[in-house]
Every structure is written in structure tokens, then in C-alpha cells.
Amino acid sequence: MTAGPQESENDEGGRATVASELTRNGQVIGYRRDDLEINPPYLYPDYLSTRTRAPDRPLVPMPHTLSEVTGPVYGHERLGELDHDLTRQHEGEPIGERIIVHGRLLDGDGRPVRNSLIEIWQANASGRYRHHGDQHPAPLDPNFSGGGRCMTDDEGRYEFITIKPGAYPWKNGPNAWRSRHIHFSLFGPAFATRLVTQMFFPGDPLFFQDPIFNSVRDPKDRERMICRYDHDRTVPEWALGFEYDIVLRGREATPMED
16 A cells, blocks of 8 residues: 555545556556465365365456455554554563564565555464464463554554464364464555465474475475564564565465465
């Protein structure tokens, strides 16, 4: 969402300008299609639930319409002052290792995606989500809800302060555990570019048996899902810094979930 389209949509003349910029000879200029080899397949047998939910017929690509490439628009007024800081959303501090997660949101051509909504959700330091569906025997933290959001700035930059999530068991097989991860939802300039992905941490010993991580076929593509320790962003005696740049589309795209 660049500032130009946001401002120009406030009046009829602006809408016509946006429509003109996004069409060519009367045809909508759609987004560049993803490289399908980057993203995990719909059916990955080691990820057991895909056996029942994966489509069994060929997919039919749908053309992009003008409504998809011009909206929706999210504004800063929708965010709370502490939405980006998951460690200060309650009366006390949460238990766990405090971390700073930051990076840039980029389009398929490497340009910053400005004023775009980013949402995250994660387990607490014990590996438990605050959700009725998570009942494994790990403690909940009354000072940690596990959800945050922010807007990117003019350089596409974002930042969250949170707690490093714990690994947790899941019923994908005998003694199956998920690697530590944070879920990201990114809207980009329009809903058609929305990306849901997971950010992993370097050197996790559970990578070898995590089918969600390994469903991304190319090791180089899997590397795009792993954040990088950032000593320059680390705050002495307070929090470790991790950098995670995200590319919405194109051949360098961050692998996404479907």
C-alpha cells in the first residue's frame, strides 16, 4: 500500500487515476504470479492433515480484478499503542527470553511495501498457545497473549518486541514436536498479495522432523523462513535481536502457507 493509491482513493478523480495506472488497454495489470516451486505442495504426506485437505483436482488460476489490486486499505488509527510490544500488553512482564524481531517487507521487485499491516501470533515460552484447542500440559502465562500487529514504515520496516516461543508437541506422529516459530500474516498492497508464513530460528534441533518446515522442497527456499541473529539490534542486558526480511511475491518470495 503506497501512500499514492491510499490518498487518491479518497475522491472520484483519484479512483480514476488509480484505475488508469493499474490497467493497460482496458485490461487489469495483475500481480506477478508466484513461482509455484517455492511454496510447499498442498499434499505433503509427512504432514498428516494435508492427506485429507489437499485438493485432488488441478487448480484453476483466477484473473486479478481491479478490486483485488486496489484494496483494502489499513490505517494507523486501527492499531493500539502497544500492539507491537507483546511484553507490555498486561500488568506484569511475561516469562521467557525477550527478543526483538525486525525486518523489511518487500514486493517481488525488491521495493519496500509501505504502510502495510503485519500481524503475528505465537506460543508462549513454554510452547503453549492461549487457545482452547491447545490443552497440552504446559503452563499458560497470564501476562502473555501471543498476538501483535504493526504497520510498516516508508522503508517497509517493521519491528516487534516479544518472547522467544517454546517448542511444543503435536499429534502428527509418535513423539512429534514443532520447531520454535512465529506466525506472520502480511497484507501487502492488497488482499490478493496476503501472505501467511512462519518464521523459524537458526540452529533449531527440531528441523529434521518438522514436516511443515521440510515441506518447502528447496533448502535455499527454507533458508528464507529462518531469521538471522542481529547483534547490532541486540540491546545489552535486555533483549536479543533477530532480523527477518519478507518478500511477498516472485522468485525470491518467502515461502507461504495455503
